Amino acid sequence: METATAAHTEHHPDIHGHEEHHEETFLTKYIFSQDHKMISKQFLITGIFWGIVGGFLSVLFRLQLGWPNETFPFLESLLGKWAEGGKISQEFYYALVTMHGTILVFFVLTGGLSGTFANLLIPYQIGARDMASPFINMLSYWFFLTAGIVMFFSFFIQTGPASGGWTAYPPLNGLRDTSVNLGSGLGFDMWILGMSLFIVSSLLGGLNYIATVLNMRTKGMNMFRLPLTIWALMFTAVIGVLSFPALLAGCVLLEFDRLLDTSFYLNNIIINGNLLGYKGGSPILFQHLFWFLGHPEVYIIILPAMGLVSEVLSTHSRKPVFGYKAMIFSILAILVLSFIVWAHHMFVTGLNPNLGAVFTLFTLLIAIPSAIKVFNWIGTIWRGKVRLSSANLFAIGFVSMFISGGLTGIILGNSAIDIQLHDTMFVVAHFHIVMGVSAFFGMFAGVYNWFPRLYGKYMNETLGQIHFYGTLIGAYAIFFPMHFMTGLPRRYYTYANFETFNNFNFLAEFISIAAIIVFLVQIVFVVNFFYSIFKGRNVEVQKTVDGHAYGNPWGTTTMEWTSPIERLHGNWPGDIPTIHRWPYDYSVNGREYIPQTEPLKPGEVPHE
Amino acid sequence: MSVTLTEQDILKEKTEYTGVHPQKFGLWIGMASMSMFFAALTSALLVKKGDYRSWEAFRLPTVFLLSTITVISLSCCIHAALISYRKSKFSQFRWLMFFSFLLGCLFLGFQLMGWSVLQAGGMTLTENLSGSFIYVITAAHGLHIVVGLFVMLVFIVNAFRNRKDPIYELRDIINPKRQLNLELLVSYWHYVDAVWVYLYLFFYLNYQ
Ligand code: HEM
Ligand SMILES: [Cu+2]
Numbered sequence: 101m102e103t104a105t106a107a108h109t110e111h112h113p114d115i116h117g118h119e120e121h122h123e124e125t126f127l128t129k130y131i132f133s134q135d136h137k138m139i140s141k142q143f144l145i146t147g148i149f150w151g152i153v154g155g156f157l158s159v160l161f162r163l164q165l166g167w168p169n170e171t172f173p174f175l176e177s178l179l180g181k182w183a184e185g186g187k188i189s190q191e192f193y194y195a196l197v198t199m200h201g202t203i204l205v206f207f208v209l210t211g212g213l214s215g216t217f218a219n220l221l222i223p224y225q226i227g228a229r230d231m232a233s234p235f236i237n238m239l240s241y242w243f244f245l246t247a248g249i250v251m252f253f254s255f256f257i258q259t260g261p262a263s264g265g266w267t268a269y270p271p272l273n274g275l276r277d278t279s280v281n282l283g284s285g286l287g288f289d290m291w292i293l294g295m296s297l298f299i300v301s302s303l304l305g306g307l308n309y310i311a312t313v314l315n316m317r318t319k320g321m322n323m324f325r326l327p328l329t330i331w332a333l334m335f336t337a338v339i340g341v342l343s344f345p346a347l348l349a350g351c352v353l354l355e356f357d358r359l360l361d362t363s364f365y366l367n368n369i370i371i372n373g374n375l376l377g378y379k380g381g382s383p384i385l386f387q388h389l390f391w392f393l394g395h396p397e398v399y400i401i402i403l404p405a406m407g408l409v410s411e412v413l414s415t416h417s418r419k420p421v422f423g424y425k426a427m428i429f430s431i432l433a434i435l436v437l438s439f440i441v442w443a444h445h446m447f448v449t450g451l452n453p454n455l456g457a458v459f460t461l462f463t464l465l466i467a468i469p470s471a472i473k474v475f476n477w478i479g480t481i482w483r484g485k486v487r488l489s490s491a492n493l494f495a496i497g498f499v500s501m502f503i504s505g506g507l508t509g510i511i512l513g514n515s516a517i518d519i520q521l522h523d524t525m526f527v528v529a530h531f532h533i534v535m536g537v538s539a540f541f542g543m544f545a546g547v548y549n550w551f552p553r554l555y556g557k558y559m560n561e562t563l564g565q566i567h568f569y570g571t572l573i574g575a576y577a578i579f580f581p582m583h584f585m586t587g588l589p590r591r592y593y594t595y596a597n598f599e600t601f602n603n604f605n606f607l608a609e610f611i612s613i614a615a616i617i618v619f620l621v622q623i624v625f626v627v628n629f630f631y632s633i634f635k636g637r638n639v640e641v642q643k644t645v646d647g648h649a650y651g652n653p654w655g656t657t658t659m660e661w662t663s664p665i666e667r668l669h670g671n672w673p674g675d676i677p678t679i680h681r682w683p684y685d686y687s688v689n690g691r692e693y694i695p696q697t698e699p700l701k702p703g704e705v706p707h708e
Numbered sequence: 709m710s711v712t713l714t715e716q717d718i719l720k721e722k723t724e725y726t727g728v729h730p731q732k733f734g735l736w737i738g739m740a741s742m743s744m745f746f747a748a749l750t751s752a753l754l755v756k757k758g759d760y761r762s763w764e765a766f767r768l769p770t771v772f773l774l775s776t777i778t779v780i781s782l783s784c785c786i787h788a789a790l791i792s793y794r795k796s797k798f799s800q801f802r803w804l805m806f807f808s809f810l811l812g813c814l815f816l817g818f819q820l821m822g823w824s825v826l827q828a829g830g831m832t833l834t835e836n837l838s839g840s841f842i843y844v845i846t847a848a849h850g851l852h853i854v855v856g857l858f859v860m861l862v863f864i865v866n867a868f869r870n871r872k873d874p875i876y877e878l879r880d881i882i883n884p885k886r887q888l889n890l891e892l893l894v895s896y897w898h899y900v901d902a903v904w905v906y907l908y909l910f911f912y913l914n915y916q
Contacts, residue, residue, distance in 0.1 A: 232730035303741050311734035315725050341737055345745035352848060353752065360833055362840040364752070380760045380837045385752055392748070 134234035137667045139241050140219035141554060144547070146245060147212020148626060154203035159619050161196040164188045166612025168594045182260065191282040193593050194263035198283065201266030202251070202291070206298055209401040209539045211244050214302075214340075217404055217546055218309045218333045220554065224660035225327050227318025227677065229670040232311040236304050243301030247294045254290035259283065262291035265591065267390055270365035270383045274357045280371060289358070292351050299344045306337035320679035325696065327658050327683040328421060331428050332407025335435050336400050343396035343439070350389030357381070384449050391442035398535050399438045403431060405542020406473060409495040412545045413477055415656050416492035417484030418692060420684035423476040430469035437466045447515045448522045456515035463513035470506055474499060490564025494545035497572050498538050505534025508583065528590050529582035537575045544625070552653045556665045557636030563628040570621035577614035581607045639665050648673055655693050658683050662697055682707040735892055739899050742852070746903055749848065750910055753841045757914060764836040768915045769825035775818040776908045779901040782811040790894045793887065802867045808897070809864060812857045819846055842911065849907060852900045859893055
């Protein structure tokens, strides 16, 4: 590779000796860092923290759902008044469900996932020294962290955290009266504050990602030479920047209703026989504002995972991505469609059936680009030299999960069928498989694959395999049976009063056991992660140029490994390499892989 | 590594793709985002106006017209400030910035007057949804103005504090970063001013 030899030309930016550069301290390096790689680590580790918390909450409420008649004395020592006598109280059960959803959807799979990989991969893979505005990038992390701290502290207040569902619907969440719902008190104000900070964080991050990809690519890196990860991360940012403001607007109006007694969402509310003064509002208005974000949000979660998976599958199958441009245009189609399907979450709100039909149509249209992508992933691994590394296993697992969950989406997308299925466990099964588990799989594929880039070390492969098989089997064990809990409403504390649902008791217990096992398996990942940071196997050095060691652990074509193994500020010690070809030259011209930085041979026909 | 990059190192020669400075490009995306925010609020208003039978119609206080004139002058004023900065006429720049700041404060004053006119007419925050929307939307917009004023203040304080120092002024001329920041600030102000003009027309058409 001549990238490194080309490094010292006359335009050398001379990063090392410049007088204007400030000395680093512990604070600027680890805490108030403006370096994209450090910010990426901050997002990842904060995300892991939230993943553990969010996952643990689900274990707690699965105890209640699996064994509604048992008591667990350790719960009382852990939760105090929220689990008197070892049984989770009703109020706290709802708080658990609500915060589980909020944390995993926003703090792990949105902030954690996009924050980690957009920060790590965008500068590395497009050939930029950092983000368009490193300062705003730092702010984005700090808003994210503060949002999380607010959310976290809501667990420790008298009335407990928000408990009105992750979708925060009024009127339940529109009144601060804690006699109606404990979690609608201060806990929900903190939820709104936390979410608002979170939204600011995601906007600051998003505008940076887009500006960076569109403006800061290195020479030769035209748009159709970008890896699919970058396309996905950029489109994700576009969706976020355009849809999160709707939720912010919804939250502002909601908080006005709560604190200043306006009636945007409230109308003729009667509590304990008293008619409150709210008039004219409509809770459905909030649902529109919420789902105008809420549906695009699910794609904010899944697109980065799709990008990571495309890249990992191609690298580890030693084959070009099948249908590169089709992949890009499918994401674009998903982006556009994701803005016009939100009412499929509202089929039972009294929506005009004709309108419902329109939304059904658009909803089902999304299946087309989704299916194209699935086809292309399978095409990518088809007859490849597939390595069953942890990264690739998770990527393949992603495809499996995405298919399973996508199929039930098509069922739910039909308004006539959805009226039966809405708010039942079938929906829970659908979105956990297609979004929750899939996105986690994509994220794990990304972490195993890019861990060496972050830390210069590998994660342990054996533990990775245990993690994969445990999670794959366990996740299906949890969510597959939910499809068959016909008619069982979601979000109930107990079904004891419904004789018909007794026959699901066994399934509920089975699911709870599986959930606990899957949670324990994730601990394997966490241990592996932190152990590998310190004790992992080092990335092999392929060559050393000017005192910088270079490697390429998976033999990838993309730019991130043209930068030294050590994470330098500015990423490249000399000039940024120039790009000469598309990112997926695997197994061509008799070579296993050809880096993007390698010029075309005389007579070689470029892929485009 | 014991050094950090300055922003210039990172952004060196990085306008070749869109012809715009990356940070300005970022600001445009931020504007798209803020536009979605106001679009969400105003469409919520339209929805409620359509489906709420007791929606109370009332006339928009005329003082909002004064606010509109004020923001338009503010835009002209701050743009003139940018031009004099580019021509290195720093004393003119300082005063134009200062006037822009005053205009911004005047705008907030007019908005508050608008609120008190509404109150005086019996249209309090909670009286009717038709009024509530005006309060919330103007407040949300006012917050954007306050943020802009705060940043403007930082510029003005810097500019006045060093006005006796020729070295500082020289540094101003040669420092592209400073000029960029000023351009970003001016664009932001044009944007929030335009949002108000939109909001005013929107209210004007919906409150007769
Ligand atoms: C083939 C494409 C898909 C279709 C047709 C589809 C359709 C639907 C429909 C109609 C609902 C509403 C069910 C109800 O509440 O009654 C729903 C719920 C949901 N879907 Fe999908 N979906 C698809 C793919 C996805 C993907 C890719 C994700 C995420 C990555 C996702 C995430 C969700 C979530 C989070 C919910 C439930 C939210 C809640 O009520 O708490 N879906 N889906
Ligand atoms: Cu949806």
